[in-house]
Amino acid sequence: MPYADGHRAETKGKIVRSARRLFNQHGFDNVSIAQIMAGASLTHGGFYSYFNSKSDLYTEVLGCFFTDPNWKNCWKGVEVDLASADVGPQVIRAYLSRQHFEDVENSCPMAALPSYVARSGKSTKRAFETVFNAMVKVLERGSVENGAPRRITAQATAALCVGGMVVARAIEDRALADELRDSCMTVALKLGGWLTSSKSKNGKSRRARRLGAAAR
Amino acid sequence: MPYADGHRAETKGKIVRSARRLFNQHGFDNVSIAQIMAGASLTHGGFYSYFNSKSDLYTEVLGCFFTDPNWKNCWKGVEVDLASADVGPQVIRAYLSRQHFEDVENSCPMAALPSYVARSGKSTKRAFETVFNAMVKVLERGSVENGAPRRITAQATAALCVGGMVVARAIEDRALADELRDSCMTVALKLGGWLTSSKSKNGKSRRARRLGAAAR
DNA sequence: TGTACATCAGTGAACGCGCGTTCACTGATGTAC
DNA sequence: TGTACATCAGTGAACGCGCGTTCACTGATGTAC
Numbered sequence A, B: 001m002p003y004a005d006g007h008r009a010e011t012k013g014k015i016v017r018s019a020r021r022l023f024n025q026h027g028f029d030n031v032s033i034a035q036i037m038a039g040a041s042l043t044h045g046g047f048y049s050y051f052n053s054k055s056d057l058y059t060e061v062l063g064c065f066f067t068d069p070n071w072k073n074c075w076k077g078v079e080v081d082l083a084s085a086d087v088g089p090q091v092i093r094a095y096l097s098r099q100h101f102e103d104v105e106n107s108c109p110m111a112a113l114p115s116y117v118a119r120s121g122k123s124t125k126r127a128f129e130t131v132f133n134a135m136v137k138v139l140e141r142g143s144v145e146n147g148a149p150r151r152i153t154a155q156a157t158a159a160l161c162v163g164g165m166v167v168a169r170a171i172e173d174r175a176l177a178d179e180l181r182d183s184c185m186t187v188a189l190k191l192g193g194w195l196t197s198s199k200s201k202n203g204k205s206r207r208a209r210r211l212g213a214a215a216r
Numbered sequence C, D: 001t002g003t004a005c006a007t008c009a010g011t012g013a014a015c016g017c018g019c020g021t022t023c024a025c026t027g028a029t030g031t032a033c
Helices: A007-026 A033-039 A044-049 A054-067 A087-095 A098-102 A114-118 A122-140 A150-169 A174-191 A206-214 B007-026 B033-039 B044-049 B054-067 B087-095 B098-102 B114-118 B122-140 B150-169 B174-191 B206-214
Strands: none
Touching: A007 A033, A007 A054, A033 A044, A054 A122, A087 A098, A087 A122, A087 A150, A087 A174, A098 A150, A098 A174, A114 A122, A114 B114, A114 B150, A122 A150, A150 A174, A150 B114, A150 B150, A150 B174, A174 B150, B007 B033, B007 B054, B033 B044, B054 B122, B087 B098, B087 B122, B087 B150, B087 B174, B098 B150, B098 B174, B114 B122, B122 B150, B150 B174
């Protein structure tokens, strides 16, 4: 048996991670298999011994994001403790953070390529669904029933986070994008019952202070 | 002067509309200029006398969606009266409607290609921004101040509508997609103060009845 | 009304390019002796 | 410990294809007379 046991799996992981980075940054069609393989320090010829096709690879990219312990410290400087009772607000803050906004390379794939998935096959959509359901479940935990069943609110909150990030990234005006992320964050936190008062001691909202700081 | 005055503009409009249909259905990279021109009953050679490049065309597609009186009766069977005081809830219901979900061809471009725009140039992003701002403005009008400034709520509501539709289309399970659209609709209406009680006379929520009907 | 003509909207062949995919091969690896 | 070897991970040339873009041309159109 040439090559150690874990060798193949390790190489496959390298390819998937390279693909994730490149797809997130440039989209599905603008990344070639040669580029992906080069990102894993390989040449393009070996690709088809690991995957059946380029689209199959993207399905694995989605699946891997959920399986990996990536959620935790995915975006530099943003910590999420999945065991904490506070996961809900932590995830919302992390998802709509400036770090996630800027770090497209390590972006959540739901925010990076949703329109590609909409035009893809069953298995890719199912992988997307799994990631989305995981996010809904996390948001549901610890949320307060707030007029509507918690599952309903959690679903909408997840859509709000994804939508907020997608739209913020598609906008030219940076200040408006920041404002939008902040609006979504405020509303998302409120929906789960995690933000009862938006005023701080000095009478200015956290939002107003943050925007003031952003405007220099 | 050969050809009547409006001729050129009319042909350009045909190309843009054909492009809108095709881009919405298949994405930017999977549609060729030849296909777009064929959709306007033309051949590919004439394209560059109307547009500088393929990506320039998409910018015009975005701009045209906003300028056109398309909003009004964009999705069959869904009516939106922009003059009405009730625009807010009307737009939310239309945007998250089953018709909009299914009619990808005539979809709002924000829901169809947001991730492409995120990787595009300034002018495309600015066109996207204009469409988004228009939606926010409509949602702000007639909304009730609900704990947060109306502009903040309207921005989040718009992101929720776009995100809800984007995610619903990227999910494989049709029933889950329907549930998600409904969750987003309920929450969006509530955010603007357009849904105070979710219970109807018989004690079942509109939502529960609709889901029951959908499940046959 | 009819005809000759200048304009320019639209045509289609051609270009160069990069991609997804295939496949015969190479050479690094762990094993058997 | 050292060597011969079978395996298979990875290579890179080659393929066919479709695309974005260019450009010399055609022919439909409205106008001038």
